[in-house]
Amino acid sequence: MERQKWVRLDNASNIFLAASTNSDTKVFRLSAEMAHAVDPGCLQKALDKVYDRYLLYHSVLRRGVFWYYLEMSELRPIVEEENVTPCTALYHFDRKELLFRVLYRKKRIHLEVFHVLSDGTGALWFFEDVLKEYIFLRYPEEFSEMPQSEQDRMEQQLEDSFSRYFRQQGPQSFTEAARSAYRSVVKTSKRAGRVAIHFGKKTSRYVRPSLKPMRKKKRVYRIKGEKTPDQRPRVVELSLPLQQVLPLARQQNVSLMIYLTALFFEAIRKTSPDFRPNDTIVVSVPVNLRQFYTSSSARNFFSTTYLEYTYGQTEDTIEAICENLNSQLKNSLSKEKLGQRLNKLIASEYNPFGRVVLRPIKDVILKGINRLNNRHLTVAISNLGKVSFPERMRDHIQQLFFLSSVARPQFCMISYQDCLTVTFTSPFVDTAIQQAFVRLLSAQGVTVTAAVNQVTDREIEEGRR
Amino acid sequence: MLDFWSNIWGSVYPYPTVPLRFDRKKIIPLMMLSTIISGIIFLIIEALWLNQKQGLQLSVFGVLSLWTVVYTIIRKRRNIAKSITYLIVVASLTSIYLDYATEWNGWSLTYAIPVMCIFAIIAMYIAVKLVHLNVGDYVMYLLLALLIGLLPTLFLVMNWVSNPIPAKLSIGFSVFLAIIVVLYHGNAIREEWHKRMQI
Numbered sequence: 192m193e194r195q196k197w198v199r200l201d202n203a204s205n206i207f208l209a210a211s212t213n214s215d216t217k218v219f220r221l222s223a224e225m226a227h228a229v230d231p232g233c234l235q236k237a238l239d240k241v242y243d244r245y246l247l248y249h250s251v252l253r254r255g256v257f258w259y260y261l262e263m264s265e266l267r268p269i270v271e272e273e274n275v276t277p278c279t280a281l282y283h284f285d286r287k288e289l290l291f292r293v294l295y296r297k298k299r300i301h302l303e304v305f306h307v308l309s310d311g312t313g314a315l316w317f318f319e320d321v322l323k324e325y326i327f328l329r330y331p332e333e334f335s336e337m338p339q340s341e342q343d344r345m346e347q348q349l350e351d352s353f354s355r356y357f358r359q360q361g362p363q364s365f366t367e368a369a370r371s372a373y374r375s376v377v378k379t380s381k382r383a384g385r386v387a388i389h390f391g392k393k394t395s396r397y398v399r400p401s402l403k404p405m406r407k408k409k410r411v412y413r414i415k416g417e418k419t420p421d422q423r424p425r426v427v428e429l430s431l432p433l434q435q436v437l438p439l440a441r442q443q444n445v446s447l448m449i450y451l452t453a454l455f456f457e458a459i460r461k462t463s464p465d466f467r468p469n470d471t472i473v474v475s476v477p478v479n480l481r482q483f484y485t486s487s488s489a490r491n492f493f494s495t496t497y498l499e500y501t502y503g504q505t506e507d508t509i510e511a512i513c514e515n516l517n518s519q520l521k522n523s524l525s526k527e528k529l530g531q532r533l534n535k536l537i538a539s540e541y542n543p544f545g546r547v548v549l550r551p552i553k554d555v556i557l558k559g560i561n562r563l564n565n566r567h568l569t570v571a572i573s574n575l576g577k578v579s580f581p582e583r584m585r586d587h588i589q590q591l592f593f594l595s596s597v598a599r600p601q602f603c604m605i606s607y608q609d610c611l612t613v614t615f616t617s618p619f620v621d622t623a624i625q626q627a628f629v630r631l632l633s634a635q636g637v638t639v640t641a642a643v644n645q646v647t648d649r650e651i652e653e654g655r656r
Numbered sequence: 657m658l659d660f661w662s663n664i665w666g667s668v669y670p671y672p673t674v675p676l677r678f679d680r681k682k683i684i685p686l687m688m689l690s691t692i693i694s695g696i697i698f699l700i701i702e703a704l705w706l707n708q709k710q711g712l713q714l715s716v717f718g719v720l721s722l723w724t725v726v727y728t729i730i731r732k733r734r735n736i737a738k739s740i741t742y743l744i745v746v747a748s749l750t751s752i753y754l755d756y757a758t759e760w761n762g763w764s765l766t767y768a769i770p771v772m773c774i775f776a777i778i779a780m781y782i783a784v785k786l787v788h789l790n791v792g793d794y795v796m797y798l799l800l801a802l803l804i805g806l807l808p809t810l811f812l813v814m815n816w817v818s819n820p821i822p823a824k825l826s827i828g829f830s831v832f833l834a835i836i837v838v839l840y841h842g843n844a845i846r847e848e849w850h851k852r853m854q855i
Binding site: 283286 | 669670673735793852
């Protein structure tokens, strides 16, 4: 049995620590709206059961002289009624606390995760298992009265995400669960005798090379505005019927994500008074590397790609923006480009320079790099795709939501059954961009339902009435 | 702001009403006001009791140390051992400067620092027992505080002190406690050292 209960934090996750601020806490939230009010007792039991299987989630983050490290703790998570603002900080450098929380309110269950621990896909495995376990415990009669054949089918469908993803490797120790996904992909490739990835030769270059030549010529537009008084994010949650939006994207021959990004660009252009006719909008898009490389790690395993559109070059229609963004995305997802990016991430893990630099100095360097990168970024988006649950469970889960803390306006999208949820978060009070986005959709005949959180004293007062 | 949204509002409002934790528009004027008020108080104290002509120097210094202590306490509020260690450093530097600014006679090195070290170590020991901190979470800070407690050795060697007793007391006390800590918590120290110093 392995005695070591701590793992050095990988370089790729270090950037989240360096980049986290009071307003951008690097926490993201997955939520599910259930058919009935949440039973906290059942939720706690479900969480306890799932928590025992996911050793990674037992981690607390500590600081060393050279590194941050994840340490396995004996803490137990406790579900709490939601009485904080979305994506409130989870990590405090001198407090030993779990890097996730489970909250509930009325019909909603929320899982909030600090990005250092896991990415959206990794967290979704955990969340799916909590929801399945919760439904089982909450409605036991439904599942015991099922005919045998249906029970067998259900069991097959219900194989939890944990065993689906980790089965090949048998039970994991804490160090295995907490190891960097980028390191484990090297280990897997080596074992399989197909080391397709070169690492260690190049030192990592963190500053995006693709944007370097652009900086001198193009002016990247950055959104400004009045920030929220206590740094809580402004959340605008939009629910859209998939069957109404999907045809609009198909009409343009692009994915839903590209279509909505194009609308987002247009909304920014239309509502920003200081937007110049030749300005460029740049969006960062995380790419889940699990789609392309074998990895059973629930740790961060994604790479970020940047798409941009410069206005005033051609006729700036939605079609033109869609086409342009789509070809950029296709190009960045080519085998060669993905390999390059993964190599860079792996090289950063093995970079000898990174090992001997003191942690506070590394933090300052990474903060600087992050600030430089941010100067050439307008907005961000994140897409978790379509989520499905076994048939019998679908009646109990009505809608899924996904949102993230932000340094700049961003939307996160997730779809479930016939509902697409697009949740905007922003550090600013103003919602003009989001309103323009809704108008663009409504003009195409899409029925939009919205909810907006309260961020100013006046709104809070009105909310109390 | 929310008028537009109320037209396409969903049936149930999904967010709890959370009062503002603070308002950044109000915080800055508040900090400015307290800075000015404490500056004036320092000037009055200086004029009435200290009978010294330091001008704005002491007052600016007072305000700076006020904000340094506030910042230290807020930033280190979650680990009491760390907070006390940082406060020893801040208070020691403050007293040295104050001594220097008020026609140096060495009271900071002779009395203030050694006495502060002794009582800070006692305070830390009481505090970590009261709040039930894990050994691993405080032992390195306790060691650091003990090391600071040994600093008066330098004052003695360099003959900077007018009365050697407080310095000797601080050194003796720190050595004695350091031996006890190493004997009792040697394993925890090794483990923490290994974790924190890993390259």
